[in-house]
Amino acid sequence: MAGFWGRRRREEQEALxxxxxxxxxxAQTSLVSADERIRVTTDELTFAELELGVEPTEDLRKALVAVRTHLAEAFHLHQLNHDEIPDTPEELxxxxxxxVQLCEWAEDLLDDRTHALAEPIARARRAPEIIxxxxxxxxxxxxxxxxARETxxxxxxxxxxxxxxxxxxNPSHAEQLLGFAEHSASVxxxxxxxxxxxxxxLALEAATEAARRAATLIDAVETFEVEALRAESTLSAIAEDSRQDLVVARxxxxxxxxxxxxxxxxxxxHALPAAGVNTDPFTLLTRLREANGALDDAIAAAHERAAHPIPPLDHVRHAIDDADRQLSVTRDVIAGHRGWIGADARTRLAEAERIRVDLDRYLGTSASAATMIDEDHREQALAMAxxxxxxxxxxLQLAQRDIDASRPQVGPGQFGPNAGWGGGRRDGGSGLNGILGGFVIGSLLGDIFDG
Structure with missing residues (x-):
């Protein structure tokens, strides 16, 4: 067994x-690669400055400074690995x-910066062609x-x-832009x-952008004519549909x-102009679409309301009054028998009181004091009440259950839970007091429920 574990340990050490x-x-390969990359990128920076100038190449210049600083750290670490001071395997x-980490970071950063300059450099080298x-x-x-002017x-x-x-x-603006584009190309x-x-x-970019904007303005004139004709055709169709919609809406x-x-x-x-009158088909079409859509929405809402009628105000008021009455009864019963009431009854009361407060907030006033509740709020108010x-x-029913379960159980010929006058006490009182209290409470609760 000792030989097995010794062999396994040697294998692990050899693998490590x-x-x-x-x-x-x-680490050695990464150092060589990163150092060579710095040298190549330095040459690329020189060429980029010739093509683009100093300011556009500022990011690449800063990246080279940062990379040289961190690569100096990497070379120092490599030197420590080969000095005369012995190192542990963990240190190495x-x-x-x-x-490896520093070299990979350096190459990634230089890749990012040189890639960002690739397109501007290519465009600068193609400057004569672009002009x-x-x-x-x-x-x-x-x-x-x-x-365009004729159109x-x-x-x-x-x-x-x-x-x-x-x-x-558009034609006059396009002409100005074309003059600017030609001037910028010469500059x-x-x-x-x-x-x-x-x-x-910079001048080359301004020239290409001005020419592009001029083309857009001229194209927009021709596009407008096509879109205006399409709007007129659509306007006629929607007007006919709208007249039929008015008939159905009745x-x-x-x-x-x-x-x-x-x-x-x-x-x-009726705002649609007669034939031969100059119009704005886009504005007319927008108004007609909006009015047509509003009528569709109103009819849909009316049908929905017809299927679910708005509760009468009296029904809502009665529901709120009934909720308040039931809340008052339950609150009084629980308050009068606090020692007998369990968590379920108390939870129902707390939830009912919370929703009652939400009802006041929903209506924006005290529901019991509100004289009017608008139609938009009645359905929700009725559900909450x-x-x-x-x-x-x-x-209240859960409270009654708890009270019934807590009453003294009186058998035939007995005056308390145990035989005899002093047979038992509840909460520090005599059995007779518990019996009498139970009879009185039972009578009161009976009256409440009967009511």
């Missing part, structure tokens, strides 16, 4: 030594793990400006001025020739909400 050797090799293992594209786009878009004029003859506010100035060329790469790149319950929604939809239909009454009544 092999792992330590692998970790040491990984800890240092090598730290070296040529901006100028070509500007020329093509300028050729579309006369057509706006044609739309002005058909639609109201309010409808055209979103596109009537970018001059700055790049002068070696001012950062300013050149068969729905004529509650105030339905009547008001019908009046609003009818007004929206009934719940209070149910819990109070249940609490």
């Amino acid at each position: 030594a092999a792992q330590d050797a692998d970790l040491a090799r990984q 293992r800890t240092r090598n793990a730290r070296i 040529a594209g901006v100028r070509a786009d500007a020329e093509r878009l300028r050729a579309r400006l006369p057509q 706006v004029a044609r739309l002005a003859a058909r639609y109201a001025a309010d409808a055209l506010t979103q596109i009537d100035a 970018s060329e001059r700055r790049r020739e002068a070696g001012q790469r950062e300013q050149a790149n 068969t729905a319950p004529q509650v105030p909400a339905v009547t008001a929604a019908m009046a609003e939809l009818d007004a929206a239909l 009934r719940r209070v009454g149910f819990l109070a009544n249940e609490g």
